[in-house]
Amino acid sequence: MTRHHRQERHQALCEEIEKNPFLTDEELAKHFGVSVSTIRLDRTNLGIPELRERTRVVAHEAYDTLKSLGEQEIIGLLTELNVGDSGRSQLLIEDTMVLSKAKVARGHHLFAQANSLAIALVDAEIAVTGSVDLKFLRPAHFGETVIAEGKVVKRKKNKYWVDITAHVNQEKVLIGHWVVFAFDTEITL
């Protein structure tokens, strides 16, 4: 590989990681058609930290803006959060989350990820789910990472309409409409 190729790859690598900071070295190696150790060397040369550190930094910023939930209450890893507007989280499907017979993620784990993201989007100290209309479009399997994206599509006083879409790679796993109610003080529910 020539120096020219390497420079091009370095630039492309920076762009890829900027677009998606959660790509593993393995995924990057596959994308660029090089070995994992080449990617590691590239990252070292470019000063790009390893995945765990990148995740920590990005997640830290997202968690800092969290208002309606405690940090431990988000199901999955919150990777982006613009309260009142949009957010994103990711959930790795572990073996404890799959049905023993079908080997696919149980519905309530996917629901939990989506529901906690919907609540996190609400700009209030307390938020509770009012109603949900959702479809499961494709099962999520053990080892897959489910990315959930949420968007506040409408707000009227303390009532929020939130759309959530979850996908694995480019395939939709879940789509749903949430209605969430915000409360600013410790009201009697």
Added chain:
Amino acid sequence: MTRHHRQERHQALCEEIEKNPFLTDEELAKHFGVSVSTIRLDRTNLGIPELRERTRVVAHEAYDTLKSLGEQEIIGLLTELNVGDSGRSQLLIEDTMVLSKAKVARGHHLFAQANSLAIALVDAEIAVTGSVDLKFLRPAHFGETVIAEGKVVKRKKNKYWVDITAHVNQEKVLIGHWVVFAFDTEITL
């Protein structure tokens, strides 16, 4: 208290426990306006086992009919199950299930109870949730027991429509419509 009163109470106690085997001695004492130790004595005289044993027996029968889920996969305690028709489960809201700020059960625990009941109702080895349309009507608080009741309202080939209602005492906590798909073999999902 006269012997007559005691006999009447004994009969009424049997009827109450037959209607709802999950009543605690405290609830029965309150219902009959007597002390908890009186209820315990009544039960001993009548040969009615304590709550834990009654629960074990009833649940055992329900779990025996379970087909689409493993025993550990039901969220809550399955207390009645007529596969393909109807079922009931109960979930005690523990402190790990409540939101730290609102002190009410997190939506995904109630969803998990209802969703696993919907799946348990399907007469197949494997069942997955297709879509859900649900409303949360009243929060469930720490210490409350949520009773979920499910009913298969329609079935067309491998597609089941299941209605779930969950309540605390007589107050509805959640109502929802589930569409669940049944698969009889280990298909590729």
